[in-house]
Amino acid sequence: MNKIQEISHWLKVKNVDMTFITSKENILYLTGFDCDPHERMLALVVFQSETPLLIVPKLDESDAQQSAWNHDILGIDDTDDTWKMIQTAVYQRRQRIASIAIETEHLIYDRVTGLNGAFANPSFVRVEEKIQALRAAKSQQELVIIREAARIADYAIEIGAQELAEGKTEMEVLAALEYQLKKEGITKMSFETMVLTGTNAASPHGVPGNTKIQKGDLVLFDLGVVVDGYCSDISRTLAFGAVNEKQKDIYQTVLNAQVAACEAVKPGITCAALDKIARDVIVDAGYGQYFTHRLGHGIGISIHEFPYLTSISDTIITPGMTFTIEPGIYVPGIAGVRIEDDIFVTETGAEILTKHTKELIIL
Numbered sequence: 001m002n003k004i005q006e007i008s009h010w011l012k013v014k015n016v017d018m019t020f021i022t023s024k025e026n027i028l029y030l031t032g033f034d035c036d037p038h039e040r041m042l043a044l045v046v047f048q049s050e051t052p053l054l055i056v057p058k059l060d061e062s063d064a065q066q067s068a069w070n071h072d073i074l075g076i077d078d079t080d081d082t083w084k085m086i087q088t089a090v091y092q093r094r095q096r097i098a099s100i101a102i103e104t105e106h107l108i109y110d111r112v113t114g115l116n117g118a119f120a121n122p123s124f125v126r127v128e129e130k131i132q133a134l135r136a137a138k139s140q141q142e143l144v145i146i147r148e149a150a151r152i153a154d155y156a157i158e159i160g161a162q163e164l165a166e167g168k169t170e171m172e173v174l175a176a177l178e179y180q181l182k183k184e185g186i187t188k189m190s191f192e193t194m195v196l197t198g199t200n201a202a203s204p205h206g207v208p209g210n211t212k213i214q215k216g217d218l219v220l221f222d223l224g225v226v227v228d229g230y231c232s233d234i235s236r237t238l239a240f241g242a243v244n245e246k247q248k249d250i251y252q253t254v255l256n257a258q259v260a261a262c263e264a265v266k267p268g269i270t271c272a273a274l275d276k277i278a279r280d281v282i283v284d285a286g287y288g289q290y291f292t293h294r295l296g297h298g299i300g301i302s303i304h305e306f307p308y309l310t311s312i313s314d315t316i317i318t319p320g321m322t323f324t325i326e327p328g329i330y331v332p333g334i335a336g337v338r339i340e341d342d343i344f345v346t347e348t349g350a351e352i353l354t355k356h357t358k359e360l361i362i363l
Helices: 003-014 024-031 058-065 082-091 109-118 128-136 140-163 170-183 198-202 245-264 271-284
Strands: 018-020 043-045 053-057 072-076 099-102 123-126 194-197 217-223 234-240 296-298 305-309 322-325 328-331 335-338 341-345 350-352
Touching: 003 018, 003 024, 003 128, 024 043, 024 128, 043 082, 053 058, 053 082, 058 072, 072 082, 082 109, 099 109, 128 305, 140 170, 140 217, 140 234, 140 341, 170 194, 194 198, 198 217, 198 328, 198 335, 217 335, 234 245, 234 335, 245 271, 245 322, 245 328, 245 335, 245 341, 271 305, 305 322
Parallel strands: 018 099, 053 072, 099 123
Antiparallel strands: 018 043, 043 053, 194 217, 217 234, 296 305, 296 322, 322 341, 328 335, 341 350
8 A cells, every 4th residue: 555545544444534634744755745835735635535635835736746746736825715625625525524634733723723614623633643653664765765864964974074173163164064065965954953062062952153163172063964855863973182081981971872772773672672771871870860861763754753762652663663863961061972873673673874983083
């Protein structure tokens, strides 16, 4: 079954009349059409057996027609009666709509109100778990794309390392790195690139600024690129000049934790077990209070997606999943270190997609 057929079959099993899917990431995954509608309507309507419908802003209709989507398209202009058009198109396919599967974490209240008005207060059910399950198992075609995104992320770290120089600011390094990638055809980063130096790196979600790189700094890079709609995500921490023993100890502890978790990845282990493996290494070294986030997260069309590697997640790792492993230690006023790889789960273990060395590089 293809993806739309999978959704149709799920609707039959659940006895739900249709979906109303609105997140652009899920629509890209299910239709092959990549669109940012801004405030306009973008939605995918799938039925148990009737012809599915892709609803797009009128100005994006021609792009949708040229995409991989080969079913019906409804283009809605800014001056059209949106809900009347949707109601008419749906009732042409299915006469009774008593229940609708929606993304409860995405659909805004205004559109819930619109659905209630168009279809006489239907009941709503969650569709997230079904789409999560589909997206979690990456196909070989998806894996090829993610491997390429990971390869470019490795290259981006190399560019960043070459740009480091005493007196340069974090933003200057960041700008040079992204400029070089854009010159080579990378149009989109997975998220806002992070280049953090010295004590700034002790903030897990620090914001690059005008802090200058100095000898003895650890410099943290966290970045990723988008290739054909799929994301990569890598973190490396480099030493600019000789660093002290405390910094080395923090780095080695994070590396030990990261390697231990990567080596433990295999089908059947839980997300919580992987988190514990890495966290125990850091706790045993005396830095437990400074590892303040989850071990990792799924990657794919979204930079953060299912599964989430937390200490309380009983999700079982299965073949085809792709996710990050990224332990970190952040000691305020001293140093921040994070080491992150992208992982693909095989039938027997794992393939590490990001290949850049994790040994401490002193520049």
